[in-house]
Amino acid sequence: MLFSLVKAIAYYIGMALLIGGGILDLMASIGLSRFKSFCLRLHVATVGAIGGTLYPLIGLGLLSLSIDQLGISRYYIAGIAFTTALFLAITAPSGAHALAQSTYKSRTVLPEPITTDQIMEEGERGVNG
Amino acid sequence: MNLMPPPSITYVLLVIATGIFMVSSIQYFLRLLRDPSIPDMVLAIDLLAYDLSVLMVLLSILSSSPYLAIGALPLILWTYLLNIYVSRYLVKRGSGE
Numbered sequence: 001m002l003f004s005l006v007k008a009i010a011y012y013i014g015m016a017l018l019i020g021g022g023i024l025d026l027m028a029s030i031g032l033s034r035f036k037s038f039c040l041r042l043h044v045a046t047v048g049a050i051g052g053t054l055y056p057l058i059g060l061g062l063l064s065l066s067i068d069q070l071g072i073s074r075y076y077i078a079g080i081a082f083t084t085a086l087f088l089a090i091t092a093p094s095g096a097h098a099l100a101q102s103t104y105k106s107r108t109v110l111p112e113p114i115t116t117d118q119i120m121e122e123g124e125r126g127v128n129g
Numbered sequence: 130m131n132l133m134p135p136p137s138i139t140y141v142l143l144v145i146a147t148g149i150f151m152v153s154s155i156q157y158f159l160r161l162l163r164d165p166s167i168p169d170m171v172l173a174i175d176l177l178a179y180d181l182s183v184l185m186v187l188l189s190i191l192s193s194s195p196y197l198a199i200g201a202l203p204l205i206l207w208t209y210l211l212n213i214y215v216s217r218y219l220v221k222r223g224s225g226e
Contacts, residue, residue: 001130008132015142018187022149025180029156032176038168045172052153053179056146057201060186069136069193076195081186084201088179091205095175095212102216103168106223
C-alpha cells in the first residue's frame, strides 16, 4: 500500500515536471526569437536549460521509475536521466557564463540594455589591473 | 487500491510532451538558421542539444528501450565543450592573437 502510494506520487510529480518543463521550453523558444539583444536572449536560454531541460529530465527519471511496463530497463533510464540532469545543472550555468564573459571581453555583442557598466568603470580606474 | 492511471493515458501524455519538445526544437532550429552572429548560434545549438537529450530519454521510455537514452549525457557534455571552445575563440579573436 505504502509502496504504491510512493509510486503514484512519483508518477504525478514526474508528469507535472515533464509537462510544465515542456511549456517552459516552448516559452523559451518563443523568447529566443522575439527578444532583441543577446544579453536578453541569454536569460531566455537559462529558462530553456533549467526549466525546459533539467525539470523534464528529473520528471522523466521519476516517471520511468514508476512505470511498471518498462521492466528492468526503467532503472537504466532513470539513472541516465538523473545523471544527465546532474551534469546539466553543473555545466549549463558555467557554459552560459563563459559565453557571456567572452562576448563582453571581445566586444562581439554590446551589452544592451545597460544602465551602468561596473567592469568597464573599474577597468578605467585600474582596479583590476 | 490502484492510484496509477491506465497506461493509455500515460502514453497519450508522453506523446503530447514529445510534440511540445519537437515544436520547441523546430523553433530553435529556425532561429539557428536565420541568425548571423556566432554567440546567438551557439545559444541556439545549446538549447537544441538540451531539447534533443530530453527527447532521447522520452523516446526511450516510449519505446521501452534504454539504449536510446545513453546518448543524452555525451550530448550535454559536448554542448559544454562547444561553449568553452567558442568562448576561447571569441576572446582570442577579440584580443587580436
